Amino acid sequence: MSLASIERFAIEDAPHLASLAARVGWRDTPDEWSTVLAVGDVCGLRVEGVPVAVAARFDFGAVCSLGRLVVDPAHQGRGHARRLLEHLLALDRDATTRVTVVATAEGEPLYRRLGFRTVGRLHKLVGTVGLTHAPSLAPLTVDRLDAVCALDRAVLGATRGSLLRLRHGGCTRAAVTGRDALTGYAMRVRQGGHAVLGPVIASDAHEAFELLRAMLVGDVQCCRVDVPAQHVGLVMKLEQLGLRTVAVRSVMSLHGAPLPGDLARRFAFASQAWG
Ligand SMILES: CC(C)(COP(=O)(O)OP(=O)(O)OC[C@H]1O[C@@H](n2cnc3c(N)ncnc32)[C@H](O)[C@@H]1OP(=O)(O)O)[C@@H](O)C(=O)NCCC(=O)NCCS
Numbered sequence: 001m002s003l004a005s006i007e008r009f010a011i012e013d014a015p016h017l018a019s020l021a022a023r024v025g026w027r028d029t030p031d032e033w034s035t036v037l038a039v040g041d042v043c044g045l046r047v048e049g050v051p052v053a054v055a056a057r058f059d060f061g062a063v064c065s066l067g068r069l070v071v072d073p074a075h076q077g078r079g080h081a082r083r084l085l086e087h088l089l090a091l092d093r094d095a096t097t098r099v100t101v102v103a104t105a106e107g108e109p110l111y112r113r114l115g116f117r118t119v120g121r122l123h124k125l126v127g128t129v130g131l132t133h134a135p136s137l138a139p140l141t142v143d144r145l146d147a148v149c150a151l152d153r154a155v156l157g158a159t160r161g162s163l164l165r166l167r168h169g170g171c172t173r174a175a176v177t178g179r180d181a182l183t184g185y186a187m188r189v190r191q192g193g194h195a196v197l198g199p200v201i202a203s204d205a206h207e208a209f210e211l212l213r214a215m216l217v218g219d220v221q222c223c224r225v226d227v228p229a230q231h232v233g234l235v236m237k238l239e240q241l242g243l244r245t246v247a248v249r250s251v252m253s254l255h256g257a258p259l260p261g262d263l264a265r266r267f268a269f270a271s272q273a274w275g
Pocket residue numbers: 024069070071072075076077078079080081082083102103104105106107108109110113
């Protein structure tokens with residue numbers, strides 16, 4: 001059988017990639033895929049014009065993140081995922097760039113075979129919550145985006161400015177903390193039927209919880225937040241608010257290389273693919 005050639009997907013593919021992701025139970029919307037296509041290298045395979053496999057790479061300077069790896073169940077087990085990841089790993093990058101991924105249980109064996117090692121874990125928390133009282137924090141307005149991007153870069157060691165600006169454009173809520181200098185920020189976006197909280201950057205767990213409570217105030221809605229497992233106390237507090245851990249995922253890096261930045265100050269991921 002001849003192999004389909006790997007192609008780069010474009011913005012028009014967003015609805016088709018959302019339906020491909022739905023075939024493995026992911027709830028990504030076409031809008032979410034439009035952002036993925038705008039900020040990443042997204043490649044994949046088509047059969048009769050329809051995408052059957054996809055994977056993405058996001059270059060954030062010192063950090064390169066892989067994700068959004070999906071193969072249509074009818075086409076799994078034929079080496080498509082391995083081929084796509086080898087292709088993305090072969091694209092140019094600086095020798096010092098660290099490559100990372102958050103792997104599902106299904107994806108982890110493949111990443112392990114490609115040389116990735118677990119360097120951390122995250123809790124995927126989901127629940128229907130709407131708080132009536134929450135701290136009143138300063139809103140994250142457009143004029144503070146430069147400061148937010150600088151703080152984000154210091155914490156992640158990665159340059160995610162274009163992603164953060166796009167995400168801010170689609171935010172339903174966003175707040176900042178800090179008196180003279182900014183010490184934290186949080187964003188909330190709508191994704192399909194639920195609200196995603198993240199990223200959350202803060203100087204400590206107390207501040208992160210305040211930011212998250214500010215994101216949870218308002219209509220009772222199904223919410224999701226991905227919290228690094230090292231923040232055990234924060235996970236427990238969120239569980240007390242009604243969220244529950246529905247999955248624990250491996251945060252991996254190529255050859256187990258330590259990831260840059262000051263990750264103790266990252267309290268929620270923007271998304272699993274974006275760190
Ligand atoms: C995970 C997934 C992408 C694998 O796609 P695929 O095209 O079937 O994978 P491949 O055929 O390229 O398999 C590559 C290797 O991984 C192994 N592998 C694939 N799925 C596996 C599984 N569930 N358990 C153990 N090993 C697995 C294969 O045996 C193969 O090993 P080999 O190269 O040494 O022979 C696919 O199952 C999928 O889309 N799952 C749902 C979405 C998901 O979880 N994505 C991963 C996000 S991290």
